[in-house]
Amino acid sequence: MRLRSLRIILWIAATAAVITFLAVRWWPATDDTATADSAFMPTFALADSEGRMRTTAEFRGKFLLVFFGFTSCPDVCPTTLSEVAQVMDDLGSAAGSVQPIFISIDPERDRRLGLDDYTKAFHPAILALAGSEEDTKSAAASFKIFYEQEADTSSPDGYTMAHSPSLYLIGPDGEWLRQFTYGTSAAEIVSDLLTRL
Amino acid sequence: MKHFLLATTLIFSAPAAMACETVTIGDLTVEHAWSKATIGAGRPGVFYVEIKNSGTTDDALVGITTPAAGMPMLHETVVQDGIASMPHAMSVPVPAGQSVQLAPGGYHGMLMELTTALKEGDSFPVTLSFEKSGEVTVNVDVLSLRAEGPDCADAGQ
Numbered sequence: 209m210r211l212r213s214l215r216i217i218l219w220i221a222a223t224a225a226v227i228t229f230l231a232v233r234w235w236p237a238t239d240d241t242a243t244a245d246s247a248f249m250p251t252f253a254l255a256d257s258e259g260r261m262r263t264t265a266e267f268r269g270k271f272l273l274v275f276f277g278f279t280s281c282p283d284v285c286p287t288t289l290s291e292v293a294q295v296m297d298d299l300g301s302a303a304g305s306v307q308p309i310f311i312s313i314d315p316e317r318d319r320r321l322g323l324d325d326y327t328k329a330f331h332p333a334i335l336a337l338a339g340s341e342e343d344t345k346s347a348a349a350s351f352k353i354f355y356e357q358e359a360d361t362s363s364p365d366g367y368t369m370a371h372s373p374s375l376y377l378i379g380p381d382g383e384w385l386r387q388f389t390y391g392t393s394a395a396e397i398v399s400d401l402l403t404r405l
Numbered sequence: 406m407k408h409f410l411l412a413t414t415l416i417f418s419a420p421a422a423m424a425c426e427t428v429t430i431g432d433l434t435v436e437h438a439w440s441k442a443t444i445g446a447g448r449p450g451v452f453y454v455e456i457k458n459s460g461t462t463d464d465a466l467v468g469i470t471t472p473a474a475g476m477p478m479l480h481e482t483v484v485q486d487g488i489a490s491m492p493h494a495m496s497v498p499v500p501a502g503q504s505v506q507l508a509p510g511g512y513h514g515m516l517m518e519l520t521t522a523l524k525e526g527d528s529f530p531v532t533l534s535f536e537k538s539g540e541v542t543v544n545v546d547v548l549s550l551r552a553e554g555p556d557c558a559d560a561g562q
Contacts, residue, residue, distance in 0.1 A: 279448055280449060282449045282513065283510065284484075362493035364517050371489060391510060
């Protein structure tokens with residue numbers, strides 16, 4: 209009888225060990241989007257249109273809605289910026305808790321074309337950042353996003369940019385909360401934000 | 406009475422902007438041509454339209470020209486494995502019995518080397534070249550920067 213109890217306990221212990229092993233072994237592999245990883249805190253340190261350095265640290269206490277793009281992009285970027293503008297309008301009095309940030313992945317050309325007049329045309333609340341190539345690479349790596357310049361004779365200046373088009377939501381403590389994939393409607397984003405604010 | 410009728414006609418025709426006009430060539434119907442306002446002329450504009458092929462022969466949109474831009478081209482937004490890119494589209498298929506949309510997030514005309522900034526309320530002509538049906542010109546309405554499409558009574562299919 210005592211032996212039987214011991215056997216059951218050992219089986220439970222063995223099963224628990226296997227489950228723990230599998231969890232540790234597979235959890236990071238199956239969830240590398242890091243949405244469930246509360247320790248993932250992407251950062252940036254990039255210049256704004258006036259050349260002032262802006263960092264993630266100064267926005268603690270606010271939700272950040274971060275988007276990577278470029279201003280010569282005629283289709284994807286204006287669509288997303290329009291959604292962000294709609295979100296800011298629809299948030300009403302809660303808009304003060306959300307800072308939308310546009311990070312240029314084509315910083316040299318965007319600085320030349322004018323950053324602020326572009327994003328402000330969508331919504332005055334959107335902060336546009338365009339750092340050095342190096343700072344931009346660091347920010348993209350920190351957010352785990354992809355961007356790449358592609359040679360294309362059918363595009364302005366002979367190149368276009370391929371990039372991750374999602375919106376990233378960063379929480380008030382700087383933690384990554386989730387992404388909104390390209391095409392998520394403003395209404396969906398607003399209802400998600402309102403549950404958090 | 407005549408003036409009243411005229412006034413009424415004008416009132417009712419005014420909201421139906423040109424984006425809502427329909428142009429046909431052969432079996433093709435071209436409608437809902439629109440664009441978005443641009444900030445300056447240094448960045449490309451965009452061109453969206455709907456083409457319906459009610460015939461039995463496949464056709465394709467092979468090019469666009471416009472006095473509004475020195476280098477108008479067809480592109481397609483492709484989102485694959487979480488990456489958006491915008492390859493040049495040699496042609497946009499318009500299969501028999503089907504409709505194709507140049508719309509946000511998909512095929513679009515990219516208007517490079519704009520002759521002037523596109524302002525909301527402006528309009529400009531775009532000539533579409535089809536592989537089989539030939540050329541047809543539509544008037545394109547410039548909508549706001551944040552527009553999602555023309556507000557036509559029959560739009561939104």
